[in-house]
Amino acid sequence: MAYSDLFSGNMYDFASPFTFSTQLNQIVTNLGVFRVEHHDVNSIALEKITDVKNLVAPEKMPYAQSDWNSAERPEFTNSLYQLKYTNSLNSVSSLDLAQFKARGVVDTADQITLAINDFSDAQYAQVSNTVEVDLVEALLGLRVNSQFAGQGDLDxxxxGSKTTYTMDISADANVFQQLSEIGRIQNVKLGSGLAQAKQGAVILASGKAAVALRYHPSVKDFMVYTLPLESGDNFYTRTKGANPGFETWTLNGVTVIDVTGYSLxxxxxxxxxxxxxxxxxxESSAYVLHSGVGVRHATQGKGADLYHQYVIVDQRWGFPEVATECSYLPIVNVPQAIIFGTVSE
Structure with missing residues (x-):
């Protein structure tokens, strides 16, 4: 749409806007580590198996009718938790409609639709960023802080203390051997039962650790001499990462993401x-994101969704409002199997 300047008489046309986005890179959300489990209330009872016996049935006499083995049931514990809650609300105003009208949208219904879409996108980004921050804190801080949930801060x-490992990145070190050792430590921490549910690992690395996992001599030689030159696993020729904005590659079945400079x-x-x-x-329920329902509207926001977004209309003035609600609680059941590493040269 072109317009004329009132004083100079010059004609101008609106150009497409450039947006400098400070949106979070939702690495943890994009990895799909957490399984989302929906609930129709925001208070949940979590049942945890605390002890599964490693049972062996001793040999018995075949014809002694009273001589039987018996199996022990697993031991359980129950804990009650309240989900965290966040929301966002925006009202479409006559000013919003005037702004779209100035851009050439003359139909009022179209103006309202565009304003609703803008608020919808902004609220989704706002609330999903909140969830991402808590997922990062749960996975890497191994805690969930809450001001209003009944259980308070969840540790x-x-x-206890985190599981740690120091990786030797000197020139003579073998990175692959140490990755295998980290995998064995994780299997021990998981236990023989849960270790069977392990489906690989992902490493988030920064600074010197990321450089070592990409350019260490033992890694470089492996990638150059044992993989085809155009292989997607060869980071020298890799052109597309799995996570936008971050270099991603695979080492010995372990996915590595370089998060250098990403302060979150x-x-x-x-x-x-x-x-x-x-x-x-x-199905192991090692990482679960529990999702609840909205609480601000009598009927809206009650479905099996992580984000509940709906539109309500002011019956007096006719202007709509966009609302987003989210009730959630991330749970990490294998905190000791997450290994935090440093490097030594």
Whole structure:
């Protein structure tokens, strides 16, 4: 749409806007580590198996009718939790409609639709960023902080310490051997039962740790001499990462993401450090994102969704409002199997 300047008489046309986005890179959300489990209330009881016996049935006499083995049931514990809650609300105003009209949208219904879409996108980004921050804190901080949930701050380590590992990145070191050692440590921490549900691992690395996992002599030689030159796993020729904005590659079945400079991650793992996260089968419930319902509207926001977004209309003035609600609680049941690493030269 062109318009004429009132004083100079010059004609101008609207150009497409350039947007400098500060949107979070939702790495943890995009990895799909957490299985989403929906609930129709925002208070949940989590049942956890605390002890599964490693049972062996001793040999018995075949004809002694009273001589039987018996199996022990697993031991359970129950805990009550309240989901965290966040929301966002925006009202479409006559000013919003005037802005779209100035851009050439003359139909009022179209103006309202565009305003609703803008608020919808902004609210989704706002609320999903909140969830991403808590997922990062749950996975890397091993805790969930809450001001209003009944349980308060939730510490998955229950006062214990994180599992740590120091990787040798000197010229003579073998990176692959140490990756295998990290995998064995994770299997021990998971236990023989849960280890069977392990489906690989992902490493988030920054600074010197990321450089070592890409350019260390033992890694470079392996990639150059044992893989085809155009292989997608060869990071020298890799042209597309799995996560936009971050270099991603695979080493010995382990996915590595370079998060150097991304403070949401590095503030929790360190500048020249890494974290190895075991990827688990969804049915293991190792990582669960519990999702509840909206509470501000009598009927809206009650479905099986993580984000509840709906539009309501002011019956007096006719202007709509866009609302987004989210009730959620991330749970990490294998905190000791997440290994936080540093490097030594």
């Amino acid at each position: 998955f380590l229950a006062g 991650i590095t503030d929790r793992i360190g500048v020249d450090s890494f974290v190895s996260i075991p990827l688990m089968a969804p």
